[in-house]
Amino acid sequence: MSGGKTANVLFSFELARNVIVMGVSEDKVWFADLSMEEVKDAVKADKVIILPVGSVEEHGSHLPLSTDSIQPEHIAMEVAKRTESLVAPPMKYGVCPTTRDFPGTISISFHSLHRITREIVEEFIRNGFRRFLILSGHADEEQMVALRLAARHVMWRHKGENGNRKIRIMVCADYDFAYQLRGKYFDEKDGHGGTIETSRVMAIRPDLIKGEGKKGFSKLPRFEIVADPKGFLPEGIIGDPRAASAEKGLFINNHIIEEIVRLIEELKR
Numbered sequence: 001m002s003g004g005k006t007a008n009v010l011f012s013f014e015l016a017r018n019v020i021v022m023g024v025s026e027d028k029v030w031f032a033d034l035s036m037e038e039v040k041d042a043v044k045a046d047k048v049i050i051l052p053v054g055s056v057e058e059h060g061s062h063l064p065l066s067t068d069s070i071q072p073e074h075i076a077m078e079v080a081k082r083t084e085s086l087v088a089p090p091m092k093y094g095v096c097p098t099t100r101d102f103p104g105t106i107s108i109s110f111h112s113l114h115r116i117t118r119e120i121v122e123e124f125i126r127n128g129f130r131r132f133l134i135l136s137g138h139a140d141e142e143q144m145v146a147l148r149l150a151a152r153h154v155m156w157r158h159k160g161e162n163g164n165r166k167i168r169i170m171v172c173a174d175y176d177f178a179y180q181l182r183g184k185y186f187d188e189k190d191g192h193g194g195t196i197e198t199s200r201v202m203a204i205r206p207d208l209i210k211g212e213g214k215k216g217f218s219k220l221p222r223f224e225i226v227a228d229p230k231g232f233l234p235e236g237i238i239g240d241p242r243a244a245s246a247e248k249g250l251f252i253n254n255h256i257i258e259e260i261v262r263l264i265e266e267l268k269r
């Protein structure tokens, strides 16, 4: 963490601003809570569908296995409230090759994630929706490639269709935006289960924080693929969770929400 006074002023400012942001209520944003009639209206209104994707994965001794699901689901809900979008039932499993040997990681294959994502988006299209944001809270390379490839295959299938039905899909990780704050407010090397991630969970689900955690680091080689990544990640985390706070988490989450609201506005054009 760096930035001292400036950062604290910013955190407080963000805290205050969060209170005055207005939007539609929470019970109007979850797709699966709609009735058949409400879905027809949502299609007519050309609503954007946000699909949160997470993982069930170890996050050190201080964070829950659901850490990567909690974050994008929260962001998706807040963005949907501000943009009158809908949040699809979240995908709570992900591809976790690096942390697979730690207790609690339940990893699915690249092909499973690719296939289910493709099928879900196709089903929304069959229902008449055409604008999508796939938002992953787990930024593992293989996870992101599976999601991007699924979106690409959907786009290829609908290529050349009538212009009115034009499909648009964005794929990103909320960490694409969270990590913009590294170097400025947080350590350059902060990562899995570190200050940023711990702060974010503290702001969203403080009841799930299990102590302050240990500082961890990665000795994983840059290019070599190893059979036992666990041995290169002694604490199962990268960064210092002891520097985390709910206030920092709120600041980070608000930054991500703002950036993703902008993406949705772009998708609506």
Ligand SMILES: [Zn+2]
Residues within 6 Å of the ligand: 059, 067, 068, 137, 138, 192, 193, 197
């Ligand atoms: Zn994570």
